[in-house]
Structure formats: C-alpha cells, structure tokens
Amino acid sequence: MSAEGLGPTPGEYIRHHLVHMTNKTQESIVDFSVINIDSVVVSVVLGMLICFVLWRAARKAHAGVPGRFQAAVEILVEMVDSQAKGVIHNAASRKVIAPMALTVFLWIFMMNFMDLLPVDLLPAAWHVVGPALGFKDYLRVVPSADLSTTLGLAVSVLLMCLYYNVKIKGVGGWAHELVSAPFGTSKNPIFAVLLGVINFAMQIIEFVAKTVSHGMRLFGNMFAGELVFMLIALLGGYAALSLTGGLFFVGHLIAGTVWAIFHILIITLQAFIFMMLALIYLGQAHDAH
Amino acid sequence: MENVLGLVALACGLIVGLGAIGASIGIGLMGGKFLEASARQPELMNDLQTKMFVLAGLIDAAFLIGVAIALLFAFANPFTL
Numbered sequence: 001m002s003a004e005g006l007g008p009t010p011g012e013y014i015r016h017h018l019v020h021m022t023n024k025t026q027e028s029i030v031d032f033s034v035i036n037i038d039s040v041v042v043s044v045v046l047g048m049l050i051c052f053v054l055w056r057a058a059r060k061a062h063a064g065v066p067g068r069f070q071a072a073v074e075i076l077v078e079m080v081d082s083q084a085k086g087v088i089h090n091a092a093s094r095k096v097i098a099p100m101a102l103t104v105f106l107w108i109f110m111m112n113f114m115d116l117l118p119v120d121l122l123p124a125a126w127h128v129v130g131p132a133l134g135f136k137d138y139l140r141v142v143p144s145a146d147l148s149t150t151l152g153l154a155v156s157v158l159l160m161c162l163y164y165n166v167k168i169k170g171v172g173g174w175a176h177e178l179v180s181a182p183f184g185t186s187k188n189p190i191f192a193v194l195l196g197v198i199n200f201a202m203q204i205i206e207f208v209a210k211t212v213s214h215g216m217r218l219f220g221n222m223f224a225g226e227l228v229f230m231l232i233a234l235l236g237g238y239a240a241l242s243l244t245g246g247l248f249f250v251g252h253l254i255a256g257t258v259w260a261i262f263h264i265l266i267i268t269l270q271a272f273i274f275m276m277l278a279l280i281y282l283g284q285a286h287d288a289h
Numbered sequence: 290m291e292n293v294l295g296l297v298a299l300a301c302g303l304i305v306g307l308g309a310i311g312a313s314i315g316i317g318l319m320g321g322k323f324l325e326a327s328a329r330q331p332e333l334m335n336d337l338q339t340k341m342f343v344l345a346g347l348i349d350a351a352f353l354i355g356v357a358i359a360l361l362f363a364f365a366n367p368f369t370l
Contacts (some may be wrong), residue, residue: 014364213350220354227360273346 010234017119017230019138020146021130036146037135043143046110050103080105083276087283093164097282100160104153105275108218111144112267115225116260119233145222147215154215157278158207164285178203214277221270225263232256293368301359312352319344 008016020036057073066074084098126139143149165174179185179196181203186192232255239249323341327334362368 011364018361018365216354217346217350220350220357223357224353224360227357227364269342269346273343276343 007237010237013234013237014227014230016138017123017140020140021136021138036140036148038139038141039143039146039149042114042141043107043111043149046114046143047107050106050110054102054106076106077102080275084279087279088286089283090168090286093168093282093286097160097279101275101279104157104278105271108144108153108274109267109271111142111149112222112271114142115145115222115229115263115267117141119226119229142222142226144218145226147219150219150222151212151215153218153274154211157214157281158211161207161281161285164282168286210281214274214281218270218274221266225259225266228259229256229263232259290369294366297362297366297368301363304355304359308352308355312349315348316345319348 007013021038023035023037024033026034054073057070061070061073080102081098084094084101088094088097122141123139127137130139131137140146169177179199181199183195183199183202185195232252235248235255236252239245239252319341323337326337
C-alpha cells in the first residue's frame with residue numbers, strides 16, 4: 001500500500017493503468033453487459049477520422065499529376081488491392097472485401113498507433129476531467145490492447161467468412177464440404193458417417209482456432225507493448241538526483257527510444273498481418289478446400 | 290500466500306522462457322531458408338521478404354500471447370489464496 005503523501009507503488013501504478021473505464025463492474029469471468037467505454041469511444045473516433053481522411057482524398061482526387069496526399073492514398077489503396085487480387089479470385093466479392101481490408105488495415109494501424117502516445121498523457125488529462133463528469137478515473141487509450149476489441153474484429157471476419165461460404169458454395173455445397181474435408185468420404189455408409197463426424201470436428205476446431213488466434217495475436221502484441229511502455233515509464237519514475245537516479249533516467253531515455261522505434265515496426269506489421277489473414281480466410285471461403 | 294506468489298512468478302518465467310525458445314528456433318529456421326532462397330534466386334528477394342515478415346508475425350503469435358498472459362499474471366495476479 002502507498003504511504004501517506006507518497007505516490008503509488010510500481011505495482012499499483014501498473015494495475016491502475018490496466019483497468020478499463022467500464023459502465024459497470026464485472027461480475028463473472030464472462031460478462032457481456034460490461035462495456036469498455038474507453039475502447040469503444042476511442043475506436044469510433046479513430047474510425048471516423050480515417051473515414052474522413054479517405055473521403056477527403058477521394059473528393060479531391062483528379063486524373064492529372066497527383067499531389068502528395070493523393071499519391072500516398074493511392075499507394076495504400078494499390079497495395080491493398082494487389083493483395084486482395086492475389087488471394088480472392090472473385091471480382092464481385094472483391095468489391096466488398098477489398099475496401100473492408102483497407103478499412104481494417106488503417107483502423108487497426110490507428111488503434112495500435114495510440115500506443116505510441118506517452119503512457120500518462122491522456123489518462124492525466126482524463127484524471128482532471130473525467131471524475132468531474134461522473135466517470136471513473138481509469139482510461140486505457142489503446143483499443144487493440146483490449147481483448148474485447150480484437151476478438152470482436154476477429155469474430156466479424158468469421159461472420160463474413162460464414163456468409164461468403166454460404167453465398168459462394170451454397171448451403172448444400174458448404175454442408176458437404178463440412179463433412180468431407182479434410183479427410184474425404186467413402187462409399188461405405190458406416191465409414192462415411194465416421195469420417196463425417198471426424199471431418200466436422202476438425203472443421204469446427206479450424207474455425208475456432210483461426211478466429212481465436214486472429215484476435216489474440218493482435219491483443220498479445222499490443223498488450224505486451226503497452227506493458228513495456230509502462231515499465232519504461234516506471235524507470236523514468238525512479239529518476240532522482242543521485243548516481244543511480246541519473247542512470248535510471250538515462251536508461252529510461254534509451255530504452256524508451258529503442259522500444260518506441262521497434263514498436264513502430266510492430267504496429268504496422270500487426271495491422272498488415274491482420275489484414276492479410278482476413279483476406280486469406282475470406283479467400284478460403286471462396287475456394288474449395 | 291507467499292507460496293502462491295512464488296509459484297505464479299515461476300509460471301510467468303516458464304511461459305516467457307519456453308515460448309521464446311520455440312519462437313526463436315522458428316524464426317531462425319525460416320530466416321535461414323529465406324537467405325538460401327535469396328541466394329539462389331535474387332530476383333524473388335522482395336516478394337519473399339514481404340511474405341517473410343508476415344510469417345514472422347504468425348510465428349511470434351503464440352509466444353506474444355504467452356508473454357501477454359505472463360505479464361497479466363505478474364501485475365494483475367488473479368490467483369488469490
């Protein structure tokens with residue numbers, strides 16, 4: 001426990017920064033009535049910002065020599081388009097899936113980018129404003145470090161996969177694939193039923209594993225990154241006017257710089273990986289196994 | 290209570306350590322294959338590099354999920370006596 005007049009202990013500091021601003025306290029391990037208001041608000045604001053920027057680019061786009069803004073957006077769109085063309089061989093689906101991939105890439109990149117803001121910047125501002133407005137004094141600004149957000153995105157991709165499975169292969173065709181892939185069927189009815197059960201179990205496991213790993217990969221990367229930033233902030237918190245204190249401060253600067261630069265690679269890479277895997281899973285929904 | 294805390298600390302160390310072994314060996318194998326392939330066919334180097342980064346993200350996934358869980362146990366310990 002912190003002593004009178006002194007600040008929080010390191011454990012308390014980190015534990016404070018790991019609590020979401022919820023609408024009510026969680027009662028059981030899975031409680032769907034709890035909403036992480038900070039994740040929802042930050043992700044919606046970032047989504048609106050991205051849509052606005054891309055809309056401006058589309059409005060101002062012209063067919064002559066492009067300016068820098070138009071060229072940058074065109075590079076991005078072309079990159080996503082070439083990835084989508086390489087994986088999804090149905091042009092009508094690509095009309096929906098390629099913009100979805102662009103949205104997912106930019107949205108996750110922006111949500112991850114919130115991790116590069118100083119750890120206490122927005123929570124300190126919230127400390128002044130929030131309790132006065134009646135909200136709790138917790139704030140987590142990285143929506144993709146929230147398991148609810150990343151699993152929500154992964155489940156949305158799963159729902160799209162199920163939709164495209166039914167649409168492209170038909171209900172009968174997809175049902176046949178569910179009981180015949182990956183081990184095939186046989187003419188003998190007993191073996192056919194046995195193989196069907198095994199195949200169906202493997203398909204269920206495949207869908208669940210793909211979705212869970214899709215969501216948890218992003219969560220794990222971002223949560224670990226956020227926690228290392230908090231630990232580096234603690235290193236700065238130990239700085240004092242002594243030799244060890246000075247060394248802690250220098251260490252804080254060096255470690256912070258190195259980790260922030262490495263993290264710039266990680267946030268881009270994780271957004272790209274999420275987009276690529278979404279495209280690949282949707283492509284698997286189009287092609288037969 | 291100290292027993293539980295000690296065991297949780299040990300668990301965090303095992304999660305991170307064992308996960309790191311797997312992830313490092315995987316990246317090492319994949320990187321070696323990439324270098325071999327680049328030496329054989331330098332014109333494919335750029336395409337392979339993109340795919341290599343995607344694969345690096347996939348290989349690191351389980352390890353980083355483990356690190357996230359271990360850090361969660363280290364700071365927001367759910368195991369009370």
